[in-house]
Amino acid sequence: MATATNIIDLKDISVTFKTHDQTVAAVQDVDLTVEKGDIYGIIGYSGAGKSTLVRVINLLQKPTTGSVTVSGQDLQTLKPVELRQARKKVSMIFQHFNLMAARTVLGNVEYPLLGSRMSKADRRAKAARLLKLVGLAEYADTYPSQLSGGQKQRVAIARALASDPEVLISDEATSALDPKTTKSILNLLKRLNAELGVTIVLITHEMQVIKSICHNVAVMDAGRIIERGRVSRVFTQPQTALSRDFVETSTNVKEAIERIGSTVSIANFASNQELMYFNFVGQSTKEGVLSKLSKEFGIDVNILFANIDQIDGENVGVMIAILTGDIEGFNTAVTQWKDRGVTTQILTDANLKGGEL
Numbered sequence: 001m002a003t004a005t006n007i008i009d010l011k012d013i014s015v016t017f018k019t020h021d022q023t024v025a026a027v028q029d030v031d032l033t034v035e036k037g038d039i040y041g042i043i044g045y046s047g048a049g050k051s052t053l054v055r056v057i058n059l060l061q062k063p064t065t066g067s068v069t070v071s072g073q074d075l076q077t078l079k080p081v082e083l084r085q086a087r088k089k090v091s092m093i094f095q096h097f098n099l100m101a102a103r104t105v106l107g108n109v110e111y112p113l114l115g116s117r118m119s120k121a122d123r124r125a126k127a128a129r130l131l132k133l134v135g136l137a138e139y140a141d142t143y144p145s146q147l148s149g150g151q152k153q154r155v156a157i158a159r160a161l162a163s164d165p166e167v168l169i170s171d172e173a174t175s176a177l178d179p180k181t182t183k184s185i186l187n188l189l190k191r192l193n194a195e196l197g198v199t200i201v202l203i204t205h206e207m208q209v210i211k212s213i214c215h216n217v218a219v220m221d222a223g224r225i226i227e228r229g230r231v232s233r234v235f236t237q238p239q240t241a242l243s244r245d246f247v248e249t250s251t252n253v254k255e256a257i258e259r260i261g262s263t264v265s266i267a268n269f270a271s272n273q274e275l276m277y278f279n280f281v282g283q284s285t286k287e288g289v290l291s292k293l294s295k296e297f298g299i300d301v302n303i304l305f306a307n308i309d310q311i312d313g314e315n316v317g318v319m320i321a322i323l324t325g326d327i328e329g330f331n332t333a334v335t336q337w338k339d340r341g342v343t344t345q346i347l348t349d350a351n352l353k354g355g356e357l
């Protein structure tokens with residue numbers, strides 16, 4: 001539902017591409033609202049329609065049907081000159097930086113200001129300020145070819161901020177970067193969101209990126225949003241197979257299950273043994289659930305895999321372990337944990353063979 005705090009409000013958006021021999025429904029019946037100040041992730045595999053959808057936000061892509069409201073303005077009702085102004089509120093950064101090789105770093109950042117009424121000195125001062133903000137003050141007179149990928153993306157971010165946007169769209173901006181550089185760019189985006197209040201819409205095919213900085217996420221498949229919500233919720237209770245797939249890849253659970261499947265056979269377990277998958281949220285990760293469990297119910301826990309993440313300020317953990325002991329007492333414990341943010345699943349050989357839960 002649209003409220004005063006929604007900076008982006010897309011209603012019933014469909015985008016259909018017609019080529020000479022086929023029609024592609026790239027985006028279908030999508031509603032999307034993003035609150036001011038949010039970091040909103042859109043995740044999906046290649047071809048899901050993410051880029052097409054975000055290009056609708058500044059009307060770089062005109063929707064076949066539906067309405068586009070940004071910062072309270074219905075963009076499709078604006079006159080060309082008003083639309084040009086409105087578009088400045090939405091900037092984009094991309095995987096391949098799109099810097100101009102013949103201009104210096106400062107010249108690249110200054111570029112969007114060339115058509116403005118600012119004096120040359122003011123333009124240069126603003127570009128220098130933005131370079132400082134992204135940590136590249138001393139690179140003003142160098143050329144893009146002299147920079148690393150991470151530095152180029154910082155320049156692209158500074159350039160995107162030159163028009164004082166309210167929304168920054170990041171289209172796979174970290175996909176070409178190594179994990180360490182990805183982390184530093186994501187931290188920069190997080191800082192800009194906090195310091196400037198700029199709303200960020202970030203599209204990616206990696207759950208790792210979503211869980212590092214996003215508060216909310218939409219999962220896209222075949223042009224539609226099939227699931228959305230707080231990242232911590234989607235992460236711990238994915239409602240669709242695709243979301244679960246993204247989550248399991250990012251926690252390495254998939255890999256772990258495959259590995260365990262090649263070494264463990266549940267058919268050979270004793271009658272007082274189970275292979276258990278645990279999901280912990282919030283306080284439960286800190287409460288030492290396991291040590292309580294083993295003490296209270298006299299159960300031996302042989303951990304085969306464990307992973308704890310911080311998502312949107314919340315601890316989220318997964319674990320796979322062989323439990324041995326009093327199964328009746330154990331079942332009682334399971335019921336109690338559910339209320340404390342722990343969910344469990346008994347794994348079977350079929351889970352292990354299929355490589356999934």
Ligand SMILES: Nc1ncnc2c1ncn2[C@@H]1O[C@H](COP(=O)(O)OP(=O)(O)OP(=O)(O)O)[C@@H](O)[C@H]1O
Pocket residue numbers: 017018019024025026044045046047048049050051052053
């Ligand atoms: N200009 C176009 N003309 C025809 N088809 C297009 C056009 N742009 C995108 N498509 C098609 O629309 C679908 C969605 O593409 P889109 O680029 O939005 O997906 P994506 O999720 O961003 O994937 P990727 O990460 O690979 O870009 C794809 O089938 C694509 O081939």
